[in-house]
Every structure is written in C-alpha cells, then in structure tokens.
Amino acid sequence: MRVLPRSFSAVPSKSFVLPDLPYDYAALEPAVSGEIMTIHHTKHHQTYVTNLNAAYEKMLDAQAKGNIDAVIALQGAIKFNGGGHVNHSIFWQNLCPVSEGGGVLQQGPLSDAITAEFGSLDALQTKFNATTAAIQGSGWGWLGYDKVAGKLKIATCANQDPLQHTHGLVPLLGIDVWEHAYYLQYKNVRPEYLKQIWGIINWKDVECRYLAAK
Template sequence: MFTLARPLVTKAFSRGLAWKLPGVGIATIYTLPELPYAYNALEPYISEEIMKLHHQKHHQTYVNGLNTAKEKYEKSTDVREQISLQAAIKFNGGGHINHSLFWKNLAPAGSTNKPTGALKEAIDRDFGSLDALKKSMNERTAAIQGSGWGWLGYNKDLKKLEIVTTANQDPLLSHVPIIGIDIWEHAFYLQYKNVKPDYLNAIWSVINFEEAGQRYEAATK
C-alpha cells in the first residue's frame, strides 16, 4: 500500500509557522501559550469572561485537536487516512497559529495602542491615515460570511501593507501577518451579541501596535 511521506504535511505546515510561535516544530507536542496579561486586562473592551472562554476553552480545543490529528497522521501508513487527516491539521493548526498570534496582538488599553516609527509611516503611505486603515479593515472584516479573520498583512512582493481576510481558521500564508482580528462569534458574542461593528470598533483600543511594529520591521528586513 502506498504511503504518503510523513514530512509532507508537517514541513509545509512548519513553513506557515514562520512567525516563531510557541510550541511549533515537526516533532513538537503543541501547548497552550500563556497570555501576556491578565484575563481582565482588556476590559471594558473585551471582557474577562470572553478572554477566559476564548483562551482556556476554544484555543485549548485547537491545541488538543492538532495534537490528536498530528499523532494519528504520523502513526498511519494508509495514504487515504493521511489525506483525510490533513483537513483536521489545517483547521486545528490554523486555530493554534492564529490564536497564538492574536493574544500577542492585544494589549491593555492605553499601553501600546498607537503605531509609531516605520509602521506608522507605512500605514500613512498605504492607507492615508490610521483612521482610514481602521475603517477599511473593519468593513472588510465585518463582511466575512460566517467565521474567519481580518488581517493587516505585509505583501513582500509589492512591499506594502494590505488588508486580507481568511475563512474559518485558515492562517494567513500569502502575507506576513501584522495585525489579526478574530471575527468568530466566540471572540465577541457574549459582550457585543450580533453587533459586529461595535466589537470591531472597540478592539482597536486594545491593539498592541508595539508588537505590530516589531512584526512589520522583521517582515521588511
């Protein structure tokens, strides 16, 4: 019986993890990263209850699912089973990638919530102003049908910032992620109900622009 070479998915997956996230590697057991702040640190913009559920339940579920699918894949010698497991690896692996980035993407209000330096210059160059970026990104993200993510990404080919969306838990692979916004209902529904624009307006008060600036500088080197 033909066997799909085991490194095929894991190596390709690792290339999508070029963001230096915790618990990443071909032979690694993936783990839930700790938050860099307290669960209530983002209030009133994101509630403590949401943060606990989002981190401890939802992200942990992706970690568990990724470890289970990866273990089955590595033990399997059946090409059909290996192919069938790739969807679970993509979904749960994407959930782990996206959320590991998302937690660092946020910071308590008033701490690092304004872009500076090279990132500010790039935002002004590519969007005209921070307010224009917020408006465009909020509109694109709110328009996602179902669940997904809105991204400010750096296009290495065009050497510019662009707004991109991905469905479900698909990670951003076409661009270097600078800022990501989770538009799954578990990220906002307990607090904002079905009013996505209110959540999207509020989250900019806790965006970690210091982290975003570091990602941008790394991407442009």
C-alpha cells in the first residue's frame, strides 16, 4: 500500500547508542551484584538498542518507499525497544554507589514535595514498593511528576512502556522489575529487591529531574 508521495525522502538516521554507566559494574554491591549489572547493561540494554536501531532503519526505509503498512507494523518494535532504551537510560542515572551518596535524600525541594504528598520518605517507599511489587509479569515502578496537578505520583508501566506516553507523567525515578534486574541475586523475592534498592538511589539525579520538570 503506497500513500506517501514517491518524492518523500526520509531524514538520514542517527544510530541510538548504549550509554556508559557512571560507575563500575560492581559499585552498587551488595544491593545489586556486579554480575547482574554487567548482564543487564551489556546484554539486555544493548539488545534494546540494537533492535531499536534495526526497527528504526526499517521504518525510515518504509517511509521513503511510501509503505504505510510497513510503517504501522514497525510501531510495536519501536515502542518496545525504544521504551527499553529510554527506561534503562534513566534507571542507570537513578542509581548511585553508597560511597557517592547513594540512598541519601538531602533536605530540599524534592524532599519537601515528598513530605507534602506522601508524609515522609518512608511512606513513599512503602507505597511505591507495594504498588511495584504487585505488577503482574514484567514492568517498571515509577515516581513521576504530574505537570497539570503539580504533584508527585506513583505509577506502574507494563513491559517497557514509557511512563510519559502511558500516564502523562514526567519520569523522575524508575525501578526495573523485570526478572533480569534481580533474579540472579534475589530469585523470586521481588519485595526484597525493592527494599534493598533504595539504598543506592541517586536522589541528586531524581531532584534534578524534578526541578527540570517543574
């Protein structure tokens, strides 16, 4: 099916790349093992990037040929792999070794907003963990910012669905609860993984995202 003009030319593509981690693979131990981080980053995230580039190239080619059927058929792969790339890129920045301040939320605009919305950081963590642990299958737990309401909100997304395009929230903090993120270390005890990961949250990064979102 050809519905685009033959003269249509796709914009030359620029490949998506796997971002470097801002810390060593073993730097988040004991909360997350170096083995998990190595596999998660170099295998899982890399696969999302590789598949995203492949799907995107095919889409550009289909657009250039005016093949709308192929463009539509590729949207699922672009959403899944693009979401995986976006989500993981945020996730790596959301984490930080304890030696560099991981797990410590300083008094400031974000801590004030958390207290106003949830009562305390402990209360936020309790609600977040309960909501995220209940995800059926694979997905992500998120702390996002609702620009319309001017409030922090907890949300979950299935698979690799991106938060902003699913719930309309600006992503501040995302925690991956696909089994590849924790199973080698925590087996099927997802709640324990969620409990331990708060000790390596990069609250400085989360606050920067919060201030930018406002």
